[in-house]
Amino acid sequence: MTKNGKMILEIICSSEDHLTAEQIFLRAKERSPRIVLATIYNNLNALVREGHIRRIRLEGSPDRYDRNTRHDHLICDGCGRITDIHLDDISQELEKETGVSIDSYDLNIHYLCDECRNENT
Amino acid sequence: MTKNGKMILEIICSSEDHLTAEQIFLRAKERSPRIVLATIYNNLNALVREGHIRRIRLEGSPDRYDRNTRHDHLICDGCGRITDIHLDDISQELEKETGVSIDSYDLNIHYLCDECRNENT
């Protein structure tokens, strides 16, 4: 793995949030001021391809990147906040139900967080 | 609902595939030659907002649109083909596990279809 690749992976893994390429770019720039967005994207794609990180695709906002431990996402449709949740792995049930051999799955749950629910009252 | 909205909904519902905006545009043009891509997008957004259709966001290809019956997706990471599957609704279990009130969820299962699996042998 390259120096930039390592740095980007570190940035992602050390963040509690789900960062966009732009945000990662800004943080990377703090350490390596001459770095460019294209380099971020190159490395992000490589990291996703090699399974080190996950890409989260969202409505109306750029992709976000997340460490690749098995977990699922709660997405508030009000404020857009994403929360990691750790549900039991259901791969085996899914394989039984679908009859195919599963590589991975994405489970994104849409809801309204407490604040957003109260706002809409 | 507007005439174009109805037409677009019909195109989506009568297709077995998961169409891109572009594909929908081309089919809409067969019936209504002066229609424009922007109109397609406007209507698609409205239809998604009103819950008539679903948007499927994919890696490296434009969004696709799908009828909004409850179902999940098998996505082959080799050829990109999407297959609808009908699993038991797991909302209730998810609500129990997460403790929040769920509006909806997306479950996308990644695998390799038979052809792609054989190719990689």
Add this chain to the structure above:
DNA sequence: CTCTGTGCAAAAGATTTGCAAGGTG
């Protein structure tokens, strides 16, 4: 007559690509 959807052109946003240069082995 008013209001909303439409066609059109142009813009915006996110991501990718081509190429020359730089660093590493």
Add this chain to the structure above:
DNA sequence: CACCTTGCAAATCTTTTGCACAGAG
């Protein structure tokens, strides 16, 4: 020297927006 990553600029692709007009109620 050979190779691969980088920086940079420009391109590409998808989607959105502003505006004037047309059509429906």
